[in-house]
Amino acid sequence: MIANPMKVLVIDDDMPIRKLLRTGLATQGYQILDAGNGKTALERLAQDPALIILDLSLPDIQGHDLIEIIRARNTSVPIVVVSSRDDEASKIRALDLGADDYVVKPFGMDELFARLRAALRHHLQAHGERSVFRSGGLSVDLVRRMVKIGDSHIKLSPKEYELLRVLVQHAGKVLTHRFLLEELWGELTDAQYLRVYVRQLRRKIEPDPERPHFILTEVGIGYRLRQAD
Known part of the structure; x- marks a missing residue:
């Protein structure tokens, strides 16, 4: 999907x-x-x-x-x-x-x-889902489609937001490259597209993009979003 x-x-x-x-x-x-x-x-x-x-x-x-x-x-x-x-x-x-x-x-x-x-x-x-996801200083309002770090609003592109939304909806779970590519593009396209958006998203939400706290890399498998508080 x-x-x-x-x-x-x-x-x-x-x-x-x-x-x-x-x-x-x-x-x-x-x-x-x-x-x-x-x-x-x-x-x-x-x-x-x-x-x-x-x-x-x-x-x-x-x-x-x-x-x-x-x-x-x-x-x-x-x-x-x-x-x-x-x-x-x-x-x-x-x-x-x-x-x-x-x-x-x-x-x-x-x-x-x-x-x-x-x-x-x-x-x-x-349906047992949170309308607002919080982890550390990260807050994602799935209804308002608003993302904040602390009190600061973070502006994301539509694709960056959709990537974050998928990660939020499966927080704590390892999502494979294949799964994310199909979710975001509907097909198995070049994984480099995914890496580019993960990198862009980290630059906007991570305190230190080189040492990510929220979006964690599972080497050779995919990515995992740190679980909610």
């Missing part, structure tokens, strides 16, 4: 809303899948979105029915309803059918992002 940015499926028949969400979510580092109707949305599920934003007013399948169909196929993916319907009955029914949150249009982007992060945190916690 290729390690891509977290996918968010936006289901809304209003093109301007989809464009707004696409632009806003892209600034947060998400990969956007979108659908203007229920049929397309169900096709997009095959791409394994990490989170779904759903409008209830769709031209072919009613939003409440779509929640029920999605939940029959995927019991865990977080669903955040974003709808102009503000009546209590619509909210209760959506939540009872399996939606994780309900946001009424018009909405503020900052509030929506906060709701999405909360839904993702709850999902990670429900």
Whole structure:
């Protein structure tokens, strides 16, 4: 499986809303899948979105029915309803059918992002995963996609972040060159690509890149990230 940015499926028949969400979510580092109707949305599920934003007013399948169909196929993916319907009955029914949150249009982007992060945190916690990884002075927020050393924010390229994310998700385990190459590039490419990104990542997060504390080399095998505190 290729390690891509977290996918968010936006289901809304209003093109301007989809464009707004696409632009806003892209600034947060998400990969956007979108659908203007229920049929397309169900096709997009095959791409394994990490989170779904759903409008209830769709031209072919009613939003409440779509929640029920999605939940029959995927019991865990977080669903955040974003709808102009503000009546209590619509909210209760959506939540009872399996939606994780309900946001009424018009909405503020900052509030929506906060709701999405909360839904993702709850999902990670429900599956026994930490939303924030900490080891020594290193902190990796898997929801916000933020990396810090102490109080300093570290800016990573998309590929550097994906490498770190894979290491975090398997912290303490030795990951072979083969595994990492397939995760990051989807194929067995030249291992030199991996070495280059490991070297770049170490320069940004290690106190002494020549004597790494976080990303440890297992000679002839691969790499291991020091376990969380």
